[in-house]
Amino acid sequence: MLDKLKKRRTQYALGKNLPISETQVDALIREAIRLSPSSFNSQSSRAVILFGRESDKFWSIAKEALQAIVPAADFAGTAKKLEGFASGAGTVLFFEDQEPVKALQANFPLYAHNFPIWSEHSTGMAQLAVWTALADAGIGASLQHYHPLVDAEVAKTWNIPESWKLTAQMPFGSNEAPFGEKTFIDDEVRFRTHR
Template identity: 45%
Template structure:
């Protein structure tokens, strides 16, 4: 990373205005993702997170799937606004990173450790969230902007079919990214005294 860790965390924001450009080559993007997947922790070292990088036509294909799915489910008026948002914020980027959880691993752990059965799906999503945050921060450090979207579970089946992904992979989130066009505005932060507490006795 070129920035100090704290600076990179502070700079990471949600970027909706992105361009179809990348500061990294395809290999560098994959290396970034592979680094995160190798070193981000998971409960019981379960390593349940699966990450898919879509660029070029695959990136456009994803957002066409999203639009076609929503077109069938919402009113024409609502879809027009949604389509404008997708075309102006997500599909216009360079690529999209898909985050999945391998539920076959989760279910195997539930059988192996029944005492923690209800916890494993929660722990899996926590691990997935850590992957999202690390990759998002590393993209920002590389000069790119991203946002986190959740059109799952509406598009899960079509997405798995489109790239022949296993049925037991559960889609968690979609992260469109590209070179930022504009910076986001200021963000409201709740008083930290209402969110952070310390005790020593």
């Protein structure tokens, strides 16, 4: 498993030349989310998987939303970044369904305040599972967060249920550039072991 995690890196240089079919990518993403853990087995993670023009549509929505708030003098850099995401083969939109979260809050009132936090844990694990599965298949990706700016237009465009809360966006595609060396902070800063 650790060898697969080592493959998971942020890739901004994306292309449309997937090493496997869109059908296989779709199945891989679904299975990675299906196998991801969730509190009380709530299975609250949801995804909308966009390919081709549908993915381009999402990045157009993001561009329009950002153009409304980023100063014109600074927008060229933002636009270039968004075009990089759109140059990939697709995008996964990650959501958490609030209905199972609310049901758990009602059924387990002692833990009610924790279920929204645990839902965020679930989406994080689903995102890592998808990203790692994509990387293992030779597909590049990165994790982006353009919500809540895009939420209303995304909901309207893809008929998203009202209970689904957008949590992240993952553009993916072929790796069009090598990865730089990954650096790590000192273990002494991050870890403590007691025996």
